[in-house]
Amino acid sequence: MSKNLSIVNKDLKEERDKINFNVEEFTNWFYGGAEKVKEKKYIENYFLSDKDLNLELDTSYLSYKDKYEEAVRRSIVVYKKLYKLHNEMGGTHEDFVKIMENLRFTMGAINPEGNPFVLHFSMFALTIMNMTNDEQKAEWLPRIFNCNILGTYAQTELGHGTYIQRLETTATYDPKTKEFTLNSPTLTSYKWWPGNLGHTVDHAIVMAQLYSQGKCHGIQPFIVQLRDSETHKPLPGIDIGDIGNKVGFQTVNNGFLGFKNVKVPYKNMLMKNSKLLEDGTFIKPKNAKLNYGTMVIIRVHMIIDAACRIAKATTIALRYSLVRRQSPINPNEIEPKIIEHITQQNKIFPGIAKAVVFKCMADYLTKLHLSITQEGNTGNLARMPELHALSCCLKAVCTNEDAKTVEVCRLSCGGHGFLRSAGLDDVYRNSTAAQTYEGENTVMLLQAARFLIKSFNEARNGGSLTEGVKYLFDFIGRNGKREIFDNSINGILRAIQAAAAGRTYIAWKHIEDDKRHNSIEVATNLAGVHLTKAAELHGYVCLLQVGIEEIEKIIRNVSPALGLVFKNILELFAVDLILNKIGDVIQHVDISNEDIEKLEKQMETLFKFFRTSAIGVVDGFDFSDPIIDSTLGSYDGNVYENLINAARKSPLNQEDVNRTFHLYIKPFMKSNL
Numbered sequence: 092m093s094k095n096l097s098i099v100n101k102d103l104k105e106e107r108d109k110i111n112f113n114v115e116e117f118t119n120w121f122y123g124g125a126e127k128v129k130e131k132k133y134i135e136n137y138f139l140s141d142k143d144l145n146l147e148l149d150t151s152y153l154s155y156k157d158k159y160e161e162a163v164r165r166s167i168v169v170y171k172k173l174y175k176l177h178n179e180m181g182g183t184h185e186d187f188v189k190i191m192e193n194l195r196f197t198m199g200a201i202n203p204e205g206n207p208f209v210l211h212f213s214m215f216a217l218t219i220m221n222m223t224n225d226e227q228k229a230e231w232l233p234r235i236f237n238c239n240i241l242g243t244y245a246q247t248e249l250g251h252g253t254y255i256q257r258l259e260t261t262a263t264y265d266p267k268t269k270e271f272t273l274n275s276p277t278l279t280s281y282k283w284w285p286g287n288l289g290h291t292v293d294h295a296i297v298m299a300q301l302y303s304q305g306k307c308h309g310i311q312p313f314i315v316q317l318r319d320s321e322t323h324k325p326l327p328g329i330d331i332g333d334i335g336n337k338v339g340f341q342t343v344n345n346g347f348l349g350f351k352n353v354k355v356p357y358k359n360m361l362m363k364n365s366k367l368l369e370d371g372t373f374i375k376p377k378n379a380k381l382n383y384g385t386m387v388i389i390r391v392h393m394i395i396d397a398a399c400r401i402a403k404a405t406t407i408a409l410r411y412s413l414v415r416r417q418s419p420i421n422p423n424e425i426e427p428k429i430i431e432h433i434t435q436q437n438k439i440f441p442g443i444a445k446a447v448v449f450k451c452m453a454d455y456l457t458k459l460h461l462s463i464t465q466e467g468n469t470g471n472l473a474r475m476p477e478l479h480a481l482s483c484c485l486k487a488v489c490t491n492e493d494a495k496t497v498e499v500c501r502l503s504c505g506g507h508g509f510l511r512s513a514g515l516d517d518v519y520r521n522s523t524a525a526q527t528y529e530g531e532n533t534v535m536l537l538q539a540a541r542f543l544i545k546s547f548n549e550a551r552n553g554g555s556l557t558e559g560v561k562y563l564f565d566f567i568g569r570n571g572k573r574e575i576f577d578n579s580i581n582g583i584l585r586a587i588q589a590a591a592a593g594r595t596y597i598a599w600k601h602i603e604d605d606k607r608h609n610s611i612e613v614a615t616n617l618a619g620v621h622l623t624k625a626a627e628l629h630g631y632v633c634l635l636q637v638g639i640e641e642i643e644k645i646i647r648n649v650s651p652a653l654g655l656v657f658k659n660i661l662e663l664f665a666v667d668l669i670l671n672k673i674g675d676v677i678q679h680v681d682i683s684n685e686d687i688e689k690l691e692k693q694m695e696t697l698f699k700f701f702r703t704s705a706i707g708v709v710d711g712f713d714f715s716d717p718i719i720d721s722t723l724g725s726y727d728g729n730v731y732e733n734l735i736n737a738a739r740k741s742p743l744n745q746e747d748v749n750r751t752f753h754l755y756i757k758p759f760m761k762s763n764l
C-alpha cells in the first residue's frame with residue numbers, strides 16, 4: 092500500500108541502494124513497534140482504498156461551499172467505516188482511540204483543508220469525558236460516541252480569545268426554574284472561531300460567565316443544544332453561522348454564535364470541578380484552572396502533530412532534492428542533484444532531526460500528562476502548574492519551528508514548491524494555524540516564563556525545583572561566572588541551559604529594577620521580550636535534554652547501524668540549535684571563536700554522514716503516496732511526470748480555448764484601443 096508500483100527514478104533508486112541501516116527498524120521506532128506499524132498500514136489502507144471517497148477529485152479547485160459539502164460527504168464515509176472497523180476490532184474504548192490516532196494523517200489526505208467533525212472527536216468528547224460528573228457521563232457519552240449529537244468547543248469570542256477570564260457570554264441561574272439563561276450581551280461577546288460550529292454540529296460546550304445569587308463565579312462549561320435534531324434549524328434565540336474564508340482550515344467550518352435568552356437546564360453545567368447546588372450556591376473547585384483541562388490535553392497532542400508535519404515536509408523536500416539536478420558545482424561536470432549544494436543540506440537535514448527529537452518529546456510529554464492526570468484523579472494537583480507551563484512552552488516552540496521548517500522546505504523546492512500539487516501549502520497552513528489556536532504562541536511563552544521566574548525566585552531562596560528547571564541552580568551557583576563551553580553533546584546542553592538561565596536572570600532583573608517604579612504587572616510587561624526569549628530557550632533545553640535521554644535509550648535498544656543514525660540525528664539537532672542560538676550563548680558561556688568554528692566544521696561532518704542516511708530516515712517516516720499527496724515527494728521520485736500530469740488536470744486545461752477569449756480578449760485585441 093505505501094509504495095506505488097511505478098518504476099522508481101534511477102537517482103532515487105541509487106540513493107536507496109546506499110542506505111546502510113534497516114529502514115523498517117526506524118519505522119518501527121517512529122510508530123512505537125512493528126505491531127503498531129502493521130495496524131497503521133491496515134487502517135490507512137482500510138480507509139483510503141474506499142472508492143466512495145472519490146479521492147481522484149482534487150478539491151482545491153472547488154468553490155468554498157462545494158469544498159465544505161464534499162468534506163462533509165467524505166467524512167461521513169470515513170466515520171461510517173470507522174464504526175464498522177471499531178466493531179470488528181472488539182469495540183473497546185482503546186480500539187476507538189487507536190483508530191482515531193491512526194486516522195489523523197489519513198484524514199488529512201481525505202480532507203486536506205480540514206475536517207468538519209474534528210472538534211466533535213477531540214475537544215467536545217474530551218471535555219465531556221473529563222469535566223462531567225458520573226450522571227452527566229451516563230447521559231452524554233453514549234450519545235456522543237454514537238454521534239446522535241455532534242458538538243464543538245465554543246470558548247473564543249469576537250472580543251476575547253487569549254484573556255478567557257474576560258469572556259462576556261453570561262449564564263444566569265434561576266433556582267426557581269432550575270435553568271440557566273444564556274445571553275450574548277454585546278457584539279464582542281459573540282462566540283467566534285469554534286471549529287465545526289457554523290453549519291455542522293448541533294451542540295456545543297459553551298464557556299460562559301456563571302451568575303448565581305447575584306454574583307459572578309467566573310467561566311464555567313455548559314453543554315448547549317444549538318440546532319433542532321430533525322431540521323437542523325437554529326433553536327430560538329440562537330444566532331449562528333460560518334465566519335467565512337480563512338488563510339487555511341477552509342473546510343473546518345469555524346463559526347460564530349450569539350445567544351438571546353436561551354434556556355439551558357440545570358443538569359447541563361459540567362460539574363466535575365466547580366459545582367452549583369440546585370439552590371444556586373456555588374462551590375469552588377480545588378483549582379479554578381481545572382476548567383482549562385481540555386486545552387492542556389490538546390496542547391500535549393500538538394507536539395506529535397508538529398513532528399509529523401515536519402516529517403512530511405522534509406520527506407517531500409528531500410526526495411525532490413535527490414532527483415532535481417541544477418547548477419554544476421565544478422563547471423565542467425554534470426549538474427548535480429541539488430542536495431549536493433551544502434546550503435540545501437542545511438535547509439533540510441536539521442528539519443529531519445527536529446522531526447525525530449519532537450517525536451521523542453511528544454512521547455515524553457504524553458507519559459508525563461498521563462502520570463500527572465492520574466495524580467490529579469486522586470486529588471493531588473501539585474504538578475498541574477508544571478504540566479501547564481511545559482505544555483504551553485513546547486506547544487509554542489514546536490509549532491513555531493514547525494511553521495519555519497515547512498516554509499524552508501517549500502523554498503528548498505524552488506518554483507515547484509510554490510505549486511499546490513507539491514503538497515506543502517496545506518501543511519504550511521496547518522502549521523501556521525497551530526501557532527495561533529489553542530493559545531497564541533507569544534502568550535503561551537509568557538505563561539511558561541511565569542513558571543521560570545517563579546522557579547528562579549525559588550532557586551535564589553534555596554527552595555526546591557522541579558527536575559526540568561534544576562539548571563537554574565547551576566546558574567545561581569556560578570555566581571556571575573560564565574559556563575565553560577565544551578564541545579560534547581552534554582556540553583552543548585549545558586551551554587543552552589546557561590543561555591536559558593542567563594536570559595531568565597536578565598528578565599528577572601528587569602522586573603526587579605522596574606518594580607521600584609511600577610507595579611509588578613507593569614514591570615513584567617516591560618520585561619516581556621526577555622521573558623519570551625527565556626521561555627523559548629527553556630523549550631530548547633527541554634527538547635535537547637529529553638532528546639539526549641530518549642535517544643540514549645533508543646541506541647541501547649536498536650541495531651548498531653541504526654544507533655549510529657540516531658547519534659548523528661541527535662548531534663545534528665544539538666549543533667544546529669547552538670549555532671542558531673549563538674548570540675544568546677555568547678552572552679552567558681565562555682565560548683571562543685575557535686569553538687564556534689569547530690561547531691561549524693562539525694556540522695559539515697555531520698551533513699556528510701547524514702547524506703547517505705537521510706533518504707532512509709524519511710522513507711522510514713513511512714508516509715504512503717496518498718498521504719504525502721505531492722508531485723515532488725512521491726516514493727517513485729518521478730517528479731516531472733507527476734507535475735505535467737497534475738497540470739493537465741487543471742480545469743482550465745479541459746478545453747483548448749477558454750470562453751474569455753471570445754468574450755473579452757479578442758474584442759479587446761481588435762479594438763485598437
Ligand SMILES: CCCCC/C=C\C/C=C\C/C=C\C/C=C\C/C=C\CCCCC(=O)SCCNC(=O)CCNC(=O)[C@H](O)C(C)(C)COP(=O)(O)OP(=O)(O)OC[C@H]1O[C@@H](n2cnc3c(N)ncnc32)[C@H](O)[C@@H]1OP(=O)(O)O
Binds near residue numbers: 209392
Ligand atoms: C467520540 C469519541 C472521541 C474520543 C476522542 C479520543 C481521542 C482524541 C484525542 C485527541 C485529539 C487530538 C488532537 C486533536 C488536534 C487538534 C484539534 C483541532 C483543532 C483544534 C482547534 C483549536 C481549539 C482552540 O483554539 S480552543 C481555544 C483555546 N484558547 C486558548 O488557548 C486560550 C489561551 N488562554 C489561556 O489558556 C489562559 O487565558 C491563560 C493564558 C492560561 C491565562 O489564564 P488566566 O486564567 O488569565 O490565568 P492568569 O494569567 O491569571 O494566571 C496564570 C496562573 O494560572 C496557572 N494556570 C493557567 N492555566 C493553567 C492550567 N491549565 N493548569 C494549571 N495552572 C494553570 C498558571 O500556572 C499561573 O499560575 P501562577 O499564578 O503563576 O501561580
Ligand SMILES: Cc1cc2nc3c(=O)[nH]c(=O)nc-3n(C[C@H](O)[C@H](O)[C@H](O)COP(=O)(O)OP(=O)(O)OC[C@H]3O[C@@H](n4cnc5c(N)ncnc54)[C@H](O)[C@@H]3O)c2cc1C
Binds near residue numbers: 245285527
Ligand atoms: C484555525 C483556528 C481554529 C480555532 N479553533 C477554535 C475552537 O475550536 N474553539 C475556540 O474556542 N477557539 C478557537 N480558535 C481561537 C483561538 O484559540 C484564539 O484565536 C487564540 O487563542 C488567540 O486568541 P485571540 O484571537 O484573542 O488573539 P489575541 O489575544 O487578540 O492576540 C492578538 C495579539 O495580541 C497579543 N497578546 C494578547 N494578549 C497578550 C498578552 N497577555 N501578552 C502579550 N501579548 C498578548 C498576541 O500575542 C497577539 O500577537 C481558533 C483559532 C484559529 C486561528
